[in-house]
Amino acid sequence: MSSRDLILGRVRRALADVPRDDTPYEQAIERGYLREHGGRSVEQTVDLLAENLADYRALVHRCAADELAPTIAGLLAGHGSTSVVLPAGLDAQWLAASEVTRVPDRAEGTSGELDRVDSVVTACALAIAETGTLVLDGGPDQGRRRITLVPDHHICVVRVPDQVVSSVPQALARLDPTRPLTWISGPSATSDIELDRVEGVHGPRTLEVVLVSGE
Amino acid sequence: MSGGTFVGMPAFPKAAHEAVNNPTLRGNLRHATHTIRAKRAVAVAELDDWAALREAGKQIKDHTLRHLDRYLVQLEESVTAAGGIVHWAADADEANRIVTDLVKMTGESEVVKVKSMATQEIGLNEALEAEGIHAYETDLAELIVQLGKDRPSHILVPAIHRNRGEIRDIFAREMGEWGRPAPEGLTDTPAELAEAARLHLREKFLRAKVGISGANFMVAETGTLMVVESEGNGRMCLTLPETLISVVGIEKIVPTWQDLEVFLQTLPRSSTAERMNPYTSMWTGITDEDGPQTFHLVLIDNGRTDTLADEVGRQALRCIRCSACLNVCPVYERAGGHAYGSVYPGPIGAILSPQLRGTASEIDASLPYASSLCGACYEVCPVAIDIPEVLVHLRERIAEGGPVTREGNKVVLKPAKGHAAERAAMRAARWAFSHPGALRTGQRLASRTRRFHPRSLPGPGKAWSDTRDLPTVPAEPFRDWWQRTHGGKDTDK
Ligand code: SF4
Numbered sequence: 001m002s003s004r005d006l007i008l009g010r011v012r013r014a015l016a017d018v019p020r021d022d023t024p025y026e027q028a029i030e031r032g033y034l035r036e037h038g039g040r041s042v043e044q045t046v047d048l049l050a051e052n053l054a055d056y057r058a059l060v061h062r063c064a065a066d067e068l069a070p071t072i073a074g075l076l077a078g079h080g081s082t083s084v085v086l087p088a089g090l091d092a093q094w095l096a097a098s099e100v101t102r103v104p105d106r107a108e109g110t111s112g113e114l115d116r117v118d119s120v121v122t123a124c125a126l127a128i129a130e131t132g133t134l135v136l137d138g139g140p141d142q143g144r145r146r147i148t149l150v151p152d153h154h155i156c157v158v159r160v161p162d163q164v165v166s167s168v169p170q171a172l173a174r175l176d177p178t179r180p181l182t183w184i185s186g187p188s189a190t191s192d193i194e195l196d197r198v199e200g201v202h203g204p205r206t207l208e209v210v211l212v213s214g215e
Numbered sequence: 216m217s218g219g220t221f222v223g224m225p226a227f228p229k230a231a232h233e234a235v236n237n238p239t240l241r242g243n244l245r246h247a248t249h250t251i252r253a254k255r256a257v258a259v260a261e262l263d264d265w266a267a268l269r270e271a272g273k274q275i276k277d278h279t280l281r282h283l284d285r286y287l288v289q290l291e292e293s294v295t296a297a298g299g300i301v302h303w304a305a306d307a308d309e310a311n312r313i314v315t316d317l318v319k320m321t322g323e324s325e326v327v328k329v330k331s332m333a334t335q336e337i338g339l340n341e342a343l344e345a346e347g348i349h350a351y352e353t354d355l356a357e358l359i360v361q362l363g364k365d366r367p368s369h370i371l372v373p374a375i376h377r378n379r380g381e382i383r384d385i386f387a388r389e390m391g392e393w394g395r396p397a398p399e400g401l402t403d404t405p406a407e408l409a410e411a412a413r414l415h416l417r418e419k420f421l422r423a424k425v426g427i428s429g430a431n432f433m434v435a436e437t438g439t440l441m442v443v444e445s446e447g448n449g450r451m452c453l454t455l456p457e458t459l460i461s462v463v464g465i466e467k468i469v470p471t472w473q474d475l476e477v478f479l480q481t482l483p484r485s486s487t488a489e490r491m492n493p494y495t496s497m498w499t500g501i502t503d504e505d506g507p508q509t510f511h512l513v514l515i516d517n518g519r520t521d522t523l524a525d526e527v528g529r530q531a532l533r534c535i536r537c538s539a540c541l542n543v544c545p546v547y548e549r550a551g552g553h554a555y556g557s558v559y560p561g562p563i564g565a566i567l568s569p570q571l572r573g574t575a576s577e578i579d580a581s582l583p584y585a586s587s588l589c590g591a592c593y594e595v596c597p598v599a600i601d602i603p604e605v606l607v608h609l610r611e612r613i614a615e616g617g618p619v620t621r622e623g624n625k626v627v628l629k630p631a632k633g634h635a636a637e638r639a640a641m642r643a644a645r646w647a648f649s650h651p652g653a654l655r656t657g658q659r660l661a662s663r664t665r666r667f668h669p670r671s672l673p674g675p676g677k678a679w680s681d682t683r684d685l686p687t688v689p690a691e692p693f694r695d696w697w698q699r700t701h702g703g704k705d706t707d708k
Contacts, residue, residue: 203447
């Protein structure tokens with residue numbers, strides 16, 4: 001007998017007490033919890049996102065659409081970056097004001113090459129206000145997962161208010177599970193040494209979020 | 216037997232006794248558990264629907280367990296459809312064999328690993344080492360444990376028993392042996408220690424061809440696996456290697472994508488007391504030109520179906536490994552994680568290990584006594600596992616014997632030899648419960664916080680168990696038991 005059949009057989013015998021007409025999934029779970037916590041206007045939701053991002057030590061910047069290119073250029077310069085990796089589908093205009101060396105996100109590229117790049121600029125799939133979370137889904141303006149992992153400086157652009165949801169339940173409803181998803185809430189951190197929170201073990205140690213409005 | 220009790224592990228009371236005599240360990244543990252405990256309370260209080268989320272989490276897990284065969288088959292289909300390859304392992308040895316063979320097929324002799332209880336449970340690192348494959352732990356705490364040739368002592372913060380000075384010494388001494396040495400003049404500030412780990416591990420991530428992980432959840436409907444973490448080492452292991460092997464217990468399933476909305480709210484707040492942990496990765500099979508192009512999922516039983524067969528004990532399989540129960544447990548705080556003799560310490564370990572492994576060994580038979588039945592673990596559990604209820608159930612079975620399932624077979628356990636006194640205690644407790652007045656005067660069994668559920672007792676207790684408001688805690692407190700079995704040599708004042 002295969003282990004598959006062995007295990008499934010054991011499971012079925014273990015569940016001999018469960019009646020055939022056991023409550024079906026749809027009725028077995030009471031979803032009495034909230035779809036979002038508290039009522040907020042659109043502006044308040046964006047403010048909460050900014051607040052929660054900052055609470056987990058992301059650096060938050062806000063600008064209008066026509067200020068985005070200079071804002072990004074300023075952040076790259078401020079970090080002292082000389083190179084930046086860009087997803088293939090990122091709006092070229094976003095980098096129009098910066099002179100730094102562009103590194104394309106290529107399948108053939110190696111992690112070692114990425115390790116020598118200073119920064120990465122991406123968009124996101126959505127952001128969650130209540131938890132201060134950015135979600136990336138590997139879309140054309142976000143690129144492969146590794147580009148937001150290996151470089152030490154990540155600039156992530158969120159279009160507000162369109163890309164902002166209030167809560168985790170609202171976020172899941174909007175996301176596509178077949179895509180590779182990365183949820184980011186503040187820069188990489190550890191509390192493994194006497195529970196002191198230390199930023200930056202393996203992911204980017206600096207996370208900058210640009211909330212851009214009126215695009 | 217791999218995956219069994221840590222070899223030479225003393226039974227709980229002895230190990231606990233050693234721990235309470237170690238002032239550094241006790242100091243570290245106390246600081247750690249009290250810090251997380253306070254933070255968790257704040258994070259949970261932020262959500263006014265906590266009780267409803269907890270109930271939904273319980274129901275999702277219960278429903279899944281009651282139809283586990285169906286959801287396992289569905290999961291296998293969805294993972295396969297998304298390009299993954301599913302393997303089934305009945306026990307630790309088989310799981311280790313499967314993973315070892317998969318690694319060998321890649322021709323690699325080293326792998327990077329992200330912290331996983333399941334792979335610790337089966338003793339995977341040791342099994343790989345025996346075949347000449349070196350497994351690098353990449354979680355900072357696991358690295359501390361691995362470099363310190365130590366064992367983890369907490370689910371979430373495995374090096375909770377080490378302070379910064381000890382960590383500095385371990386890094387300075389050991390890193391060079393394994394790869395990039397610690398920087399000259401390394402001090403004991405957490406930021407410098409984290410930097411040393413970053414540099415040491417980065418070279419390993421960049422050259423790794425095989426990653427090994429567990430998973431916090433698997434979605435039957437979509438075939439999605441999810442890993443929550445803080446440091447980014449998980450993302451490294453899940454995305455940089457060409458081959459990813461995930462080793463996951465069969466109970467980690469949820470039926471639908473929507474179900475994650477519950478656990479993504481309760482898990483981070485219960486474990487690290489955060490609104491959300493820094494990184495969560497979700498992947499469904501393989502994605503063209505992004506991340507590993509070969510994905511294996513190894514589903515392990517290793518005692519889970521035996522646990523499932525116990526109608527009272529099966530609720531332990533709802534556990535989402537948040538470790539909240541450890542941080543509130545007065546016994547854990549004093550005894551430390553190592554005393555539990557398994558990768559699952561604290562209250563959850565006390566009910567899970569004896570079910571996964573059986574109660575043949577002295578340590579496993581003593582674990583259900585590693586509790587004062589105060590009920591704090593139940594109060595904080597985000598899936599409402601009634602740990603005291605299961606503890607009492609297991610105590611009774613150890614003392615009285617009874618039917619259990621081992622490796623899929625029903626067997627009848629004899630009353631444990633050394634537990635004759637337990638049987639007397641059990642009988643005395645029953646007598647107390649049948650005489651509510653006597654119970655009230657000896658209030659020590661009662662808990663301040665826990666709501667008792669009336670329940671009928673098997674065996675001789677049955678006759679009077681119809682009494683209304685019968686509490687379900689018929690056993691002596693840990694402290695009494697410890698004193699009795701140690702002749703009052705309890706130095707923990
Ligand atoms: S038993 Fe409950 S509280 Fe303890 S680790 Fe598991 S889920 Fe968390």
